[in-house]
Amino acid sequence: MNYQNDYSRIYRLIEKIIAKKIGKAIFDYKMIENGDRILVAVSGGKDSITLLKDLVSRMKSFPIQYEIEAVHIETDFCTCCKKTKLEDIFKETGVPYHIYPVAVMGRLKPGKTMNCYWCSNQRRLELMKLAEERKCNKIALGHHLDDIAETLLMNMMFKGEMGGMLPVVKYNKFPCTIIRPLAYVREEEIINYAGKMDILSIVCTCPFGKKSKRKEIREIIRTISKTNPNIQENILKSMHNVDMDYLLGKKQVIESTSDTSN
Template sequence: MKIQSVLRAIRNADRDFGLIEDGDHIAVALSGGKDSMLLFVALGMYQKFKGKNFELCGIHVDVGFEEFEHELMKQFAQQYGLNLYIEKTRIYEILQNEKNLHNGKIQCSLCSTLKKGVLFEKAKDLGCNKIALGHHGDDAVETLFLNMIHGSKIATFLPIQYMSRMDMYMIRPLVYMKESEIVGVTAENDIPSVRRVCPNDGYTQRQEMKELLDVLYEKYPMAHDNFITSLSNTKQVSLWNKEKQKNGQ
């Protein structure tokens, strides 16, 4: 799959949700995984589109896991002429503290909160007004099902979201892409990803949901596209409304 397909998906998401405006200074949250590495490159190319006038940089929050391949990320950024900032932290040390462990495992939610705090602070220091995340359509569907199962709410993340406390927008330019498409593009275009070193990798609720949905898609292939399309199909949302039903509406 050609990288042009990614640029089309970004352009469509930008058109539909108003993700990128003239004069924006955008920081890509660069984890080192395939999604964020592809987004970093693609947004660098998207800068060259007619009428697109925005600045771009990448921020990697170094949690402190051993053997993380920083040099690969640095070489990657240099290869594409992209500005990358690596913020070293003691987050892993904090997560390993006995009072922060849950059933002997580090807490994903605490890790995410701490990383987000560092990310936003660095983005602010660099004069950024938006942070771009590498979440794709499959991530959105997984979040929807996780919220219904564990939170009894029908909700997923938004393509663009204003964080009032930090006065910063979060944008997700890859929401129209599937994970399989991203895998294909990164392989065909030799876009690397850093080997995962998180001890929780592969043992999370999200991983369980991913595997459950894969089984569902194998039996009902059309469900994959339909689930992603349904996230913006607001005209056909029909849920129970107790007050309206009591009033005969």
């Protein structure tokens, strides 16, 4: 038995599955258009590196012409990134890249504590600025299907909001659009692919992620998935199939909470 051939065959199959799902998301949401300049945000983790490699590879045969630049946002609380290996990956792809230091902790006001929401907003703001500086009209983020499902539930359970992480987001204040080409890809698929590519993680683990609300939601989804393996896909579908007749609007909420006749 030739284990090397089996290994290569499995790797190619996983790569093909991921590429097909990325292609479908790009097509369904019209993520990439002719002449786009895309800034790919690369944390150094499995998701963003998988995304970068696919978008670079896709340029060779994609019928639409686009350009790519990569950027790594280096925060002041997570600086043990293996920069050499990350830069090697950037050089391997052949795209222009930037390593951009951002003092996220240094921006906290006295008495405030670090949290994922604050950090994400600060990094996103810097990405917007860099995209404008580099004349990139799109920013590609490595959020996958699991991230999208978790975010919707997090907003419902912890913020009391019906809102999620959209595959495409256009901003009025900035001349760029956020795209998430991994929107149909399961985290498990990326883990299998990244493990065979030896890119599971090049950066240090976020010290604030261990106690995050996202981790709690992830465990809930994992438990439910034991009886329904399509949970993530169904949550994404629900974001398209909104029946407003069966959702409380602002006026209805005010009327129901102010009714004390009973």
